[in-house]
Amino acid sequence: MKLWGRDLRCVRGGREIFSGLGFEVTAGQALAVTGINGAGKSSLLRMIAGLLPATEGNLTLESSDADLSLSEQAHYLGHRDALKPALTATENLDFWRDFLGGDTADSAAALETVGLSHAAHLPAGFLSAGQRRRLSLARLIAVKRPVWLLDEPTSALDTSGQGVVADLMTQHLAGGGIVLAATHGPLGIPATELRIGGAA
Secondary structure (H helix, E strand, O other), rough: OEEEEEEEEEOOOEEEEEEEEEEEOOOOOOEEEEOOOOOOHHHHHHHHOOOOOOOEEEEEEEOOOOOOOOOEEEEEOOOOOOOOOOHHHHHHHHHHHHHHHOOOHHHHHHHHOOOOHHHOOEEEEHOHHHHHHHHHHHHHHHHHOOOEEEOOOOOOOOOHHHHHHHHHHHHHHOOEEEEEOOOOOOOOOEEEEOOOOOOO
16 A cells, blocks of 8 residues: 655645645655645645645555545544533544444443543543543544554643554554554654655
8 A cells, every 4th residue: 555645736825835746655655744834734734635635646546445535545534523511521532433434342441442441431521631632542442443643642631642642643553554644742652754745
């Protein structure tokens, strides 16, 4: 499996964010997308996820499942945790599993992996920012997809939570997955760097 982009250009609100951008990442590899605020890190991930059209250029995922689009084979974890405050942690996770077409999975096991077993029956609105982030990460486990697009995945997490993220990415890569992560700091795993824009 290989994901690559060629001559990508992004224009938002009439302003060019980046142009001529290219990258290539293969199964078992991580790409750390870095750059100053506003350089286009989040825009690139949203573009790959199919949430933002590329003004120019090409994005291609070479995989064994040619019937599925790139967006159907990717998880996008953005800045905001997409959770329903009134639903419990388990109910939120089950919703995403069903919505994304995942196989019936053990939500309890996914919540345990991210350290949220004790909060499984709490409404998401009662969770701290770090706990909500952990719940969003549980979605990566509950629905298996080969490409992970992570925007500041350790945001709001304590040291323990950052270790959970590193462990999840390590296991995903060991299974032949791909990780692209926008970050301002170390990911905690070996990664090639793609820097967008000028020096910070």
